[in-house]
Amino acid sequence: MKRRLTVLLLNPPGLPGRAYVREGRCQQRQSSFAYSLPPISLAYIGAQLRARGHVVYARDAAVSSAGQEILQEVEALDPDLVVFNISTPTYWVDLQLVEEVSSRCSAHLTAIGLHVTARPGETLTESRLDSVVRAEPELTVSELAERLSSGNTLEGLLGVSYLSEGKVCHNLDRPFIDNPDDLLPPDRELFPPGDYRLPLPPRPYALVVPSRGCPHDCSFCAAHLYYGRKPRFRGVGKVVDEIQHVVDRYSLRDVVMWSDCFTISPGWVEEFCREIIRRRLSIRWMCNSRVDGIDLPLAGLMKAAGCSGIAFGIESGDQEILKRMKKGTTVAQGIAAVDAAKQAGIPVLAHLVLGVPGETRRSILKSIGYVLELDPDYAQFYCAVPFPGTSLWRQVEEEGFLASRDWSRFEPNQAVISTPWLGRHELEWLRRLAYGRFLVRPRYLLRM
Numbered sequence: 001m002k003r004r005l006t007v008l009l010l011n012p013p014g015l016p017g018r019a020y021v022r023e024g025r026c027q028q029r030q031s032s033f034a035y036s037l038p039p040i041s042l043a044y045i046g047a048q049l050r051a052r053g054h055v056v057y058a059r060d061a062a063v064s065s066a067g068q069e070i071l072q073e074v075e076a077l078d079p080d081l082v083v084f085n086i087s088t089p090t091y092w093v094d095l096q097l098v099e100e101v102s103s104r105c106s107a108h109l110t111a112i113g114l115h116v117t118a119r120p121g122e123t124l125t126e127s128r129l130d131s132v133v134r135a136e137p138e139l140t141v142s143e144l145a146e147r148l149s150s151g152n153t154l155e156g157l158l159g160v161s162y163l164s165e166g167k168v169c170h171n172l173d174r175p176f177i178d179n180p181d182d183l184l185p186p187d188r189e190l191f192p193p194g195d196y197r198l199p200l201p202p203r204p205y206a207l208v209v210p211s212r213g214c215p216h217d218c219s220f221c222a223a224h225l226y227y228g229r230k231p232r233f234r235g236v237g238k239v240v241d242e243i244q245h246v247v248d249r250y251s252l253r254d255v256v257m258w259s260d261c262f263t264i265s266p267g268w269v270e271e272f273c274r275e276i277i278r279r280r281l282s283i284r285w286m287c288n289s290r291v292d293g294i295d296l297p298l299a300g301l302m303k304a305a306g307c308s309g310i311a312f313g314i315e316s317g318d319q320e321i322l323k324r325m326k327k328g329t330t331v332a333q334g335i336a337a338v339d340a341a342k343q344a345g346i347p348v349l350a351h352l353v354l355g356v357p358g359e360t361r362r363s364i365l366k367s368i369g370y371v372l373e374l375d376p377d378y379a380q381f382y383c384a385v386p387f388p389g390t391s392l393w394r395q396v397e398e399e400g401f402l403a404s405r406d407w408s409r410f411e412p413n414q415a416v417i418s419t420p421w422l423g424r425h426e427l428e429w430l431r432r433l434a435y436g437r438f439l440v441r442p443r444y445l446l447r448m
Contacts, residue, residue: 002149005080008043008107009190010070012097013061014090014406020062025223025260027087027114027387028411034383035199036063039085040258041112041137043186048142051184054149058190070097074104081145082429084111084135086123089385091115091413091445095127102128108148112137115407117225118389120161121168127363131162134210138183140174174385176228178210181238185245193250198379205254206246210239210272214260216290218313220353220384223260227332231264234306236271240279247283254308255285263293270298272410273305284308291337292329299344309377310341311349320365325356325433326391331370338374354434355427356392357401357419364430369436381434382412383427 019030023037027219028038039060044309057077059070074082075174082101086094098109106128116123116132123132131154133140140159147154156163159174177183186209193206212227212236246252263269276283285443287302302310314334316322321439322329341348355365371379386393386402387410396402396417403418410416415424415431 002146005049005149005272006053006077006153007046007081007083007145008037008048008057008074008079008086008348009046009058009083010097011039011060011062011085011309012041012090012094013070014222018412020063020087020090022087022090022113023258024226025114025221027089028062029089029262029413030435031398036196037258038166038193038196038207039065039189040186040209042083042085043188043191044138044183045083045112045141046190047184047187047222048138049145049343050187051408052142052145054145056190057189058255060195063195071100071104074101074107078105079107081148082107082109084129084377085349086111086113086116088115088407089409091407093408095123095129107433108140108144111146112141114225115224115388118156118222120170123217124161124163124168131160135424136159136174136176136228139177142178148331176213176230176232178232179192180209180232180234180335182373185242188246188250193246193252194441196409198256203254204250204252206237206243206252207251207256207258208242208246209258210234210262211259211264211268214264216261216328217391218315219324219326219339220354220386220396222387222390225389227260231261236268236275238282239272240275242280243276243283243285244281247281253283255283257285257287259288261290262287262288263289263292263298266298270301273301275288276305279443281306283341286311289314289337290329291333294337294340296340296343299340299346303344303346307346309347309349311351312337312341312376314338314371315353315362317367321356321359321367322360323366334370335374338376347378348374348376349378349380350374351380351382352429352434353384355415355417355422355424357395357417358421360421361426361430364427364434368434371434372440372441379434379438381431381438383415383431384417385410385412386417416445 110131117134162168215230288311404416415427418424
């Protein structure tokens with residue numbers, strides 16, 4: 001006979017004095033443009049669990065000073081299941097919280113996230129977790145709860161690795177969800193949008209997921225581990241319904257479209273924009289895009305539908321480095337994409353990744369000059385991070401370029417790759433130089 005579970009969804013606080021983003025492919029310290037993201041995976045999980053009759057509580061310690069409050073809440077709730085959101089740079093402090101929670105309740109402890117997906121066995125043997133959920137987590141956590149509710153074992157539960165009598169067991173992978181609309185929308189009451197703000201200006205916003213999956217093979221990106229390589233789009237009407245709901249329910253006007261690559265299907269984007277215009281939704285929305293995914297007509301339609309910003313994966317201004325990254329784009333396409341957005345009147349954020357094997361001081365200086373010529377409104381310069389599960393991780397492992405195995409350094413503000421062409425300290429210096437040259441331009445200062 002099944003029983004109703006009490007479930008606690010936890011986004012841990014991270015390293016002392018630093019706020020961290022943990023969602024899908026994003027694992028990094030918060031900065032001016034790495035703004036606080038609601039843990040949308042946990043919100044989706046919460047919705048599925050509540051629909052099955054379970055009692056769900058949530059705590060995002062990344063946006064609140066939690067400390068001992070989390071442990072006190074655990075003791076008060078005495079949950080049956082606790083779901084932790086774990087990332088690479090916060091791995092050890094996350095596991096410390098797992099241990100503290102395990103000493104205060106008898107709940108089944110499980111975790112989601114890229115790191116546990118890439119290294120499930122290691123995570124289980126180094127922690128007090130009972131199981132880990134690999135890849136897309138919603139259905140797996142829901143079925144995990146059903147197994148616990150009915151007293152059944154985890155044997156055969158797709159997408160789960162677990163401990164059984166001290167032995168690590170890896171069940172088969174769970175196929176990715178064919179139609180993301182089969183999931184209930186995220187339960188935003190668990191993570192109220194008012195707790196999350198955009199960087200400039202600091203307005204409350206909602207995160208909406210229009211699609212999942214990316215077919216590209218960028219060496220530094222781990223998105224395929226979490227959502228797979230096949231793009232799976234939600235229905236345009238469903239996405240706009242969700243936007244309409246958050247606008248009406250929370251009196252918001254700002255939305256971030258959270259997608260591995262928003263413009264990968266221009267036809268879908270066109271339909272989406274026309275539906276927003278048809279409904280006369282007065283919203284501001286931002287998205288990401290590859291530089292080969294946009295032209296002026298599409299950018300113009302996006303602007304008419306309320307697009308207030310595009311984040312482009314520029315990555316490098318050196319074609320050889322783009323090739324080494326397996327980016328599949330050209331320097332010329334970067335120029336054309338930024339120009340299209342500018343002509344349409346859409347502000348641009350340029351993302352660059354510095355320091356993949358083969359990168360030199362000269363190639364980074366070339367990228368800096370390239371960005372200055374592009375003249376985006378904002379820019380982010382990242383140190384290349386070889387997250388477990390990426391082809392970059394395999395490359396630096398095989399070639400001996402990994403300068404540190406301290407997981408807390410695996411975030412874009414720090415260099416963990418050191419090659420014969422570029423040492424990690426020089427890479428960090430060049431990253432600071434890039435910001436210095438970008439930020440002190442008169443045009444940028446006047447714009448701010």
